[in-house]
Ligand code: FES
């Protein structure tokens with residue numbers, strides 16, 4: 001039962017080699033070889049002879065119900081129940097390259113492409129029905145999986161009867177792009193929002209019952225015949241490579257094979273526990289390298305002093321320096337943010353089967369089509385002999401360690417000539433996964449004598465968020481690739497917060513500093529949910545509260561003065577009303593909640609066209625420094641809402657993860673290695689500290705395009721919390737995380 | 753050195769040959785083909801590997817198989833066979849999982865807790881679940897689901 005092939009839960013489909021047959025009715029609806037052609041409608045949709053619809057989606061759902069939202073969009077256009085639509089995701093042989101999970105584009109770009117494909121299919125079906133029913137297309141409409149005559153609804157023909165389980169054999173207009181930018185345009189316009197019956201309704205997730213009953217398989221559960229278990233062995237000092245290996249040290253463990261190739265070292269064994277033991281006891285002499293890292297306490301000083309390898313001014317308006325020089329009052333503050341880990345619930349896992357005639361990789365990567373490219377390069381194989389099959393994994397919030405595991409498994413499988421499953425140990429995940437970058441933020445503002453902001457300057461300086469690229473399309477962006485000699489490639493980037501506030505003189509800029517070490521580093525900067533958003537807004541939204549304090553005005557009223565977009569203003573108002581915000585400068589909402597002072601803090605985030613206004617209510621235990629974010633109000637406008645239930649869950653996850661990152665999360669290291677290698681050293685929010693309530697106000701804008709919701713809210717949480725701490729205590733925290741020790745120290749310093 | 757061990761899993765008697773030190777988790781996953789429990793940390797810190805051993809929620813990644821000799825083991829799959837256990841039903845009704853990798857730990861721990869504690873307070877629920885990990889941050893939905901299950905079980 002546990003021998004799993006791809007898509008085992010979709011019994012509508014059976015796979016053999018590159019051939020796919022839809023078996024929902026016994027009639028083949030699609031058979032495909034190699035990569036699907038985006039201009040063919042058959043690459044996107046198939047209608048079985050029983051009327052069930054399969055949509056082939058080149059992105060993946062990482063636990064936010066994206067597949068359900070896309071099924072809703074397809075069902076809407078085709079006028080069928082959502083339950084009639086199943087989604088095949090992220091298999092490179094079955095789906096076009098839509099970029100995988102990325103930048104909250106799942107609905108905005110991926111889903112919209114499928115919406116057009118479905119509109120095209122409806123158009124095609126109406127044309128066919130016109131012949132069949134001998135009526136003009138204009139006389140026809142669709143409902144319940146059939147085309148009918150508008151003035152004689154009894155005259156109708158089901159889609160299934162029109163297609164009889166065969167291909168559409170029809171084209172759709174493609175914009176020629178692959179990845180996130182892939183776009184389709186249907187001949188017939190998709191429905192207008194006022195016609196929606198399915199989009200905008202709450203729909204349950206299809207994967208949840210299986211996950212709760214224990215019958216749904218993850219990538220970790222893939223078993224293929226003859227499969228062996230592998231573990232990769234990482235050095236005790238970052239940058240060291242294996243020099244000598246004492247094979248005798250594992251001789252007593254049955255069936256162990258050692259794979260050593262340049263800097264890459266792994267073990268493989270028939271039983272998983274034996275592979276784990278072998279990795280543990282194998283005697284390795286590592287090369288002597290100088291410890292690569294600064295002392296942990298010197299991290300931010302390192303960033304301050306390091307030269308910029310890249311800098312960008314994202315926005316400049318007016319003359320900031322002149323305005324600052326002429327200001328009646330100048331304010332400046334510096335904020336710091338630590339390295340943070342994806343720290344996924346399970347260390348990354350992958351299964352690779354590298355054979356002479358082809359390569360298959362089962363992976364929880366966010367970007368299967370890009371992994372396909374990376375594996376082809378790593379193994380020097382033609383692209384079309386590599387197939388990547390996405391499987392759900394243990395969480396994913398950007399570029400995590402899944403791509404690294406796939407490359408590890410591929411090298412091990414290639415070396416031993418058998419399929420190999422790799423799953424890291426906890427310390428592999430925490431220590432070696434790509435990290436959200438550490439940073440230092442310097443903000444300056446000038447006020448005129450009436451308290452108006454006349455100058456505003458933001459400089460965000462940190463490690464790159466793309467030292468590891470967003471995908472593993474290049475083996476240089478993976479540990480295994482680097483360890484067998486793929487050269488480092490430049491990847492420098494940080495970012496600025498969105499330009500929300502229209503101060504007359506302003507500048508938003510960033511600088512990126514060089515990585516702490518080259519090559520296979522445990523501190524590789526990468527995208528972690530809303531890449532650099534939490535750190536940037538921790539600084540910029542805290543700073544606005546500092547300005548409000550200096551100007552003795554309400555921090556929300558201050559922001560509203562400079563916000564111009566009516567949607568932004570509406571989101572702010574929605575949050576303030578729901579939270580019963582009391583006007584006044586920072587400190588005005590202080591109360592006692594039992595023995596503890598409590599306060600409220602506001603922060604606003606804009607990511608693309610997604611707008612989030614957050615109000616946090618936080619209690620501070622003065623004795624321990626523990627803070628409890630008791631309540632959040634989140635006003636959320638991401639344009640058209642596809643599935644309000646899914647959206648609410650997604651926002652809650654953003655709030656909790658954002659809170660966790662604000663309060664607890666910090667990668668620890670010494671000069672040799674990352675030292676926070678388990679859950680007792682890399683803390684995350686415990687359920688005992690979960691908020692009492694997260695009150696979400698969804699602002700639905702059916703007339704607008706659906707925008708991403710996977711990230712924006714996370715970015716606003718740290719600043720909202722820190723502003724609430726100030727409101728409660730009068731203490732301004734400028735270093736994250738807001739750990740009890742740090743809060744206590746700040747409170748003590750203030751009272752002395 | 754391998755030895756034979758016998759115990760029941762989800763109502764069926766099983767005999768395995770394994771090194772006595774092997775954590776039960778690997779015996780269940782690799783020798784007996786149970787996809788749940790999951791490996792999360794291998795250190796007893798997260799709960800992803802939780803099973804019931806004689807009715808107690810137990811982290812199987814740190815339980816040597818020899819300690820399970822003659823035990824009655826229940827996995828997530830065996831918790832609700834004919835129909836979902838009330839905790840499972842509540843997790844479905846509340847649409848709890850994001851990635852879902854952690855769900856095993858929460859459901860199994862909550863089920864054992866609610867078996868002992870009827871009508872728990874909010875604080876008791878938080879306390880009983882404290883220490884389990886969910887990286888996706890589904891904490892709020894978990895709390896709603898466990899409350900819902902507690903109500904269903906009190907009826
Ligand atoms: S895997 Fe057993 S507690 Fe984490």
Ligand code: FES
Pocket residue numbers: 063345394395849850851852853854855885886887888889890
């Ligand atoms: S749902 Fe992903 S770890 Fe809990």
